[in-house]
Amino acid sequence: MVSLRNIVSFERVKWTIALYLLLQLSLVSAVKHHDFKTCDQSGFCKRNRAYADAVSASATQSPYQINPETIVFSQGQFNAIVDKLLTDGTIVKLPLTVSFLSSGLSRITLDEERRQKGEIELRHESKARKERFNQAPDWAIVGGLDFDKSAQLSEQQVSGTTSVQYGADKRKKAIIQHNPFKIVFERDDQVQMIFNDRGFMNLEHWRPKIDQADDDGSEKEDQSTWWEESFGGNTDSKPKGPESLGLDITFSGYEHVYGIPEHTGPLSLRETRGGSDGAFTEPYRLYNTDVFEYELNSPMTLYGAIPFMHAHKQGSTVGVLWLSAAETWVDIVKAKRSGQTKRDTQTHWFSESGILDIFVFLGPKPADLTKAMGDLTGNSQLPAQFSIAYHQCRWNYMSDEEVQEVNAKFDKSAIPVDVIWLDLEYTDDRKYFTWDPDKFQNPIGMHERLDLQHRKTVVLIDPHIKNTHDYSVVQDLKEKGLAVRNKMEQIFEGWCWPGSSHWIDCFSPEGRAWWSSLFKLDYFKGSTLNTYVWNDMNEPSVFNGPEITMPKDNLHHGNWEHRDIHNINGMTFVNATYHALLERNPKKPTRPFVLTRSFYAGSQRLGAMWTGDNLADWSHLKESIPMILSLNIAGFPNSGADVGGFFGTPSPELLTRWFQAGAFYPFFRAHAHLDTRRREPYVAGSPYTEIMTRAIRLRYQLLPAWYTAFHEASITNAPILRPQYYMFPNDEAGFDIDDQFYLASTGLLIKPITMEGATSTDIYIADDEIYYDYFDNVIYSKPGTYRLETPLDRIPVLAQGGHIIPRKDRPRRSSSLMKYDPFTLVVFIGKTGNAGGSLYVDDGETFDYQSGAYIHSEFSFDSDSSTLSSRDITVKGSMTKAYHKAMAEVRIERIVFIGAPSEWQGKTSVTSEQDSKKHESQLTFGESVGGKAAWAVVKDPKITITKDWKISLA
Numbered sequence: 001m002v003s004l005r006n007i008v009s010f011e012r013v014k015w016t017i018a019l020y021l022l023l024q025l026s027l028v029s030a031v032k033h034h035d036f037k038t039c040d041q042s043g044f045c046k047r048n049r050a051y052a053d054a055v056s057a058s059a060t061q062s063p064y065q066i067n068p069e070t071i072v073f074s075q076g077q078f079n080a081i082v083d084k085l086l087t088d089g090t091i092v093k094l095p096l097t098v099s100f101l102s103s104g105l106s107r108i109t110l111d112e113e114r115r116q117k118g119e120i121e122l123r124h125e126s127k128a129r130k131e132r133f134n135q136a137p138d139w140a141i142v143g144g145l146d147f148d149k150s151a152q153l154s155e156q157q158v159s160g161t162t163s164v165q166y167g168a169d170k171r172k173k174a175i176i177q178h179n180p181f182k183i184v185f186e187r188d189d190q191v192q193m194i195f196n197d198r199g200f201m202n203l204e205h206w207r208p209k210i211d212q213a214d215d216d217g218s219e220k221e222d223q224s225t226w227w228e229e230s231f232g233g234n235t236d237s238k239p240k241g242p243e244s245l246g247l248d249i250t251f252s253g254y255e256h257v258y259g260i261p262e263h264t265g266p267l268s269l270r271e272t273r274g275g276s277d278g279a280f281t282e283p284y285r286l287y288n289t290d291v292f293e294y295e296l297n298s299p300m301t302l303y304g305a306i307p308f309m310h311a312h313k314q315g316s317t318v319g320v321l322w323l324s325a326a327e328t329w330v331d332i333v334k335a336k337r338s339g340q341t342k343r344d345t346q347t348h349w350f351s352e353s354g355i356l357d358i359f360v361f362l363g364p365k366p367a368d369l370t371k372a373m374g375d376l377t378g379n380s381q382l383p384a385q386f387s388i389a390y391h392q393c394r395w396n397y398m399s400d401e402e403v404q405e406v407n408a409k410f411d412k413s414a415i416p417v418d419v420i421w422l423d424l425e426y427t428d429d430r431k432y433f434t435w436d437p438d439k440f441q442n443p444i445g446m447h448e449r450l451d452l453q454h455r456k457t458v459v460l461i462d463p464h465i466k467n468t469h470d471y472s473v474v475q476d477l478k479e480k481g482l483a484v485r486n487k488m489e490q491i492f493e494g495w496c497w498p499g500s501s502h503w504i505d506c507f508s509p510e511g512r513a514w515w516s517s518l519f520k521l522d523y524f525k526g527s528t529l530n531t532y533v534w535n536d537m538n539e540p541s542v543f544n545g546p547e548i549t550m551p552k553d554n555l556h557h558g559n560w561e562h563r564d565i566h567n568i569n570g571m572t573f574v575n576a577t578y579h580a581l582l583e584r585n586p587k588k589p590t591r592p593f594v595l596t597r598s599f600y601a602g603s604q605r606l607g608a609m610w611t612g613d614n615l616a617d618w619s620h621l622k623e624s625i626p627m628i629l630s631l632n633i634a635g636f637p638n639s640g641a642d643v644g645g646f647f648g649t650p651s652p653e654l655l656t657r658w659f660q661a662g663a664f665y666p667f668f669r670a671h672a673h674l675d676t677r678r679r680e681p682y683v684a685g686s687p688y689t690e691i692m693t694r695a696i697r698l699r700y701q702l703l704p705a706w707y708t709a710f711h712e713a714s715i716t717n718a719p720i721l722r723p724q725y726y727m728f729p730n731d732e733a734g735f736d737i738d739d740q741f742y743l744a745s746t747g748l749l750i751k752p753i754t755m756e757g758a759t760s761t762d763i764y765i766a767d768d769e770i771y772y773d774y775f776d777n778v779i780y781s782k783p784g785t786y787r788l789e790t791p792l793d794r795i796p797v798l799a800q801g802g803h804i805i806p807r808k809d810r811p812r813r814s815s816s817l818m819k820y821d822p823f824t825l826v827v828f829i830g831k832t833g834n835a836g837g838s839l840y841v842d843d844g845e846t847f848d849y850q851s852g853a854y855i856h857s858e859f860s861f862d863s864d865s866s867t868l869s870s871r872d873i874t875v876k877g878s879m880t881k882a883y884h885k886a887m888a889e890v891r892i893e894r895i896v897f898i899g900a901p902s903e904w905q906g907k908t909s910v911t912s913e914q915d916s917k918k919h920e921s922q923l924t925f926g927e928s929v930g931g932k933a934a935w936a937v938v939k940d941p942k943i944t945i946t947k948d949w950k951i952s953l954a
C-alpha cells in the first residue's frame with residue numbers, strides 16, 4: 001500500500017532531483033558557495049585558526065611537554081607520554097610514538113590515553129566508538145612499516161631533548177625537544193622541518209559536557225561548536241564533543257610546496273593567510289565532496305583527498321603524509337627568518353577527529369618521496385592495456401542501438417577507440433545491476449558486437465542503492481544490515497540519482513563479500529567479462545545531505561562515525577568493486593578496471609580517477625594540467641579530466657585542443673553532460689575531425705611508451721606526468737612552471753595549447769641537452785625559452801635527446817588489435833651521442849606477468865661503437881618461456897634515428913645480429929636542413945623483441 005507519507009516524500013525526492021539537475025543545467029559557471037563551509041563555518045577549523053592566532057599574539061608557551069620519565073627508546077621506536085597541561089593544573093596524557101623506519105622515513109603518532117582506554121562517556125545515547133579513529137592505515141598503508149632497528153640515540157644529547165639518528169649512514173636526525181614539545185628533523189646536519197615550531201599544536205581532549213562551561217579553565221575558548229554544529233539545515237550531534245587535532249609544520253628554507261590534491265589552482269601551492277598578491281584567504285580544504293561547477297584557482301575542497309605534501313627547494317625535496325581520514329584543512333604561509341635568504345613555508349594542518357599520524361620524508365630527491373609513498377600506500381595499478389587507450393563516454397548513450405551507431409561511426413571515420421561507456425541511463429530506473437528493458441534489450445549482443453573490434457564497455461555503478469519495493473538489491477542490503485546507519489542506528493536514507501536511497505557500507509567485510517556477489521555474471525545479467533566499472537558519486541554524494549554528503553554522525557561498521565572515515569569512504573567502495581571484478585572470473589582473474597571520482601592515498605592501487613565535472617571552457621582545459629600534475633606527484637598518476645569539458649558545449653577549436661591535451665593525460669576519456677550537443681570526434685567535421693583523429697592516433701602510436709611508463713609507475717610509483725621541479729630539482733626557474741610536463745622517462749616534453757586562438761607558445765628547456773621537435777625534427781640545442789608555432793594541427797611536443805622511444809605505427813581500431821603488430825624504435829640521439837630507453841610488454845590483461853610472462857628490454861645506443869643494442873632484462877619466472885614463445889614473431893620493423901651523425905651519410909646498409917644470425921638491411925639517411933636534425937631509417941632489420949640483438953652502424 002502506498003501511504004500518504006510515501007507520496008509526500010516521493011514528491012520531495014522528485015523536486016530535489018529536479019532542482020539538482022536544474023542547477024547542473026543552469027550553466028552559470030559559478031560554484032554554489034553556500035552549499036559548502038568556509039573555515040569560519042566549520043567549527044574546528046575556526047577554533048584551530050583562532051588558537052593559532054592566540055598563540056601568535058601571546059608569549060605563552062605551548063602546553064604540550066614530554067614527561068621525561070616516560071621515555072623509552074628501543075628497536076627503532078621512541079615512546080613517551082606527552083602531557084597536555086590545562087590551565088587548571090589538570091594533565092591530559094597523550095601517548096606519543098616516534099618510529100624510525102627502514103625506508104628512511106619516520107612516523108609520529110599521538111593519541112589520547114583516556115579515549116584509547118575507552119574511559120570516556122559519550123554525550124548522548126550514541127553507539128559511536130569512543131576512541132580516536134586509528135584505522136586509516138588499514139586502508140591506506142600496505143607496507144614500508146618495518147622499524148629501522150639500527151636507529152640510535154645521538155652521542156651528544158642536549159639536555160631537555162632526545163636526538164635520534166637514523167636512515168642510511170645515519171644522515172637523518174630527529175631532535176625531540178621535551179618542553180615545550182617540538183621535533184626538529186635534520187638531514188646532513190641541516191634543519192629541514194620543524195613540528196610545533198610555532199606552537200600551534202592543539203589536540204582537543206575529551207571532556208564531559210558541563211552546562212556552565214568552565215570544566216577545565218578553558219572558558220575563554222569558543223565552545224559554540226563543541227557539542228553541536230549546524231550547517232545548511234542539518235545539525236551534527238557530535239557525540240564525542242570536540243576532538244580535533246592540529247599541528248604546525250615548518251619547512252625550513254623551502255619556498256615551494258606541492259601536492260595535497262584535489263584542488264584547482266597552481267601546482268606550487270599558494271599562501272592562505274596574510275600572504276602576498278594572489279594569496280588565498282581560506283585554507284586548502286580536504287573533505288571529499290561533490291562540488292558542482294567547481295571554481296578554478298581555489299583552495300576549496302573537491303572530490304578526493306591525498307594529504308601528502310612535497311616541500312621543495314634547490315636540490316632538496318622533503319615532505320609529509322598527514323594520515324587522517326577526517327575533514328582536514330591546511331594553512332600555508334611563507335616567511336623569512338632573520339638571517340635567512342630564503343623564506344620558510346610554514347604550514348598548519350588540522351583535522352576534525354582521529355589520532356595524529358604523520359609520516360616524515362626527508363628526500364632528498366622528489367623521486368625518493370614518490371618511491372617511499374609507493375612503498376607505504378602502494379604503487380599505481382598496472383592497468384589493463386585497453387584502459388590506457390582512448391575512452392568514449394557521454395551521459396548518455398541511450399540504447400544498445402545508439403552504442404552500435406557510435407561504434408560504427410568510429411570505424412567509418414577510422415578513429416581508434418577502446419571503450420564505450422554507459423552512464424546512469426542504461427539502468428532500469430536507476431537500479432544498478434539492471435538494464436533498461438526497453439532501450440537495452442540485448443546488452444549481451446551489444447557487448448558481442450563491440451567485442452568484434454576488441455572493444456569493451458564500462459558501466460556506471462554508484463554506492464547509493466535505490467530504496468524501492470521491487471528491487472532485490474535493496475531488499476538484500478536491508479535484510480542483511482549492510483548499509484550505513486544514521487545516528488539513531490537506523491538505516492540511513494538520503495537522496496541521490498534514484499531518489500530515496502541507501503548506501504552500502506564498504507567498511508564491513510560482509511558488505512564487501514555481498515557486493516562481490518552482485519557482480520557475478522549470473523547475477524548481473526547482461527554484463528560480461530569485458531564489462532568494467534565506473535564508481536561515481538562515492539564521496540559519497542547525498543543531494544539532501546550537509547555539504548551534499550553524509551551527515552558526520554552517521555555510523556559505519558565498527559560503529560565509527562562518518563566524521564572519522566569520510567575521506568576514505570570513496571576508496572573503500574572502489575576497493576569492494578575492484579575485488580568484485582577480480583572474483584568475477586576466479587579461475588583466470590583479469591586486471592579490473594575501475595574509474596573513481598573520490599579517492600584517498602592508496603586509491604592508485606585500484607584503478608584510475610578523473611577530475612569530475614569540469615566545464616567546456618578554456619580555463620578548465622588549462623587548469624586540468626596542474627591538477628593532473630598534482631595527482632601525479634602525490635602518488636595517483638592514472639588520472640585525467642573530461643576531454644571536451646563536462647558542462648557546456650565546446651567550440652570545435654576548444655574540443656580539438658582538448659583532444660590534443662587529453663592524448664597526453666594518463667587517463668584519456670571524452671565525456672559530456674546529458675544536456676550538451678553530441679561531440680564525438682567524428683562530429684565536428686573538417687579540419688577538426690582529422691586533427692582530433694591525429695591526436696588519438698598519436699596516443700595509439702605511443703601506446704608502447706605509455707604502457708612502459710605505467711609499468712614503471714607500478715614498480716616505483718614515479719609520476720607518469722612529471723613537472724619541471726621533479727625533472728630538474730636544481731633549476732629554480734622551473735619551480736613555478738605547471739603548464740608543461742615530461743611523459744615519464746621518455747624524454748617527451750609536452751606543452752598543451754590551452755588558449756583560444758593561440759598560434760604560438762613558449763616552451764621552457766631547463767637542461768643543456770639537445771631537444772628535437774617531435775614532428776619535424778627542428779633542433780633546440782641550448783637551455784632557454786623557445787617560441788613554437790602552434791597552428792591548430794600542431795601539438796607542442798619536444799623530444800629530449802638521449803632517449804629511445806618504442807612505438808607502433810600501424811593504425812588500428814582498438815589497442816588489442818595491435819597486440820602482435822611490429823614496433824618502431826625512435827632513437828633521439830643526445831648531446832653525448834648516446835641514447836637509451838626501455839620497453840615493457842605483457843598480455844595487457846591477466847596477472848601472468850607476476851609469474852614472469854612479460855618482455856622487458858633495455859635499449860642503448862653507443863656512439864663510440866655506433867651500436868644500437870637491446871638487452872632482455874626480464875626477471876624470469878615460471879611463465880616467461882611460454883609467453884616469450886607466444887610473442888616470438890613480434891618484430892621491430894623500423895628504427896628511426898633523429899640527430900643521426902653526418903658520418904652515416906652515404907651509408908646504405910647496416911648489419912643486425914640476433915641469435916648469432918646476421919642480416920644486412922637498408923639504411924636511408926636524411927641530411928640536416930633548415931635547422932632540422934639529420935635522420936636515418938633502418939628498414940626491417942629482422943629482429944624480434946624477445947631476445948637480445950644489436951645493430952652495428954659503424
Ligand code: NOJ
Pocket residue numbers: 395423424460536537597612613646671672673
Ligand atoms: C556525476 C559525474 O561526475 C558525471 O561524470 C556523470 O555523468 C553524472 N554523475 C551522471 O552519472
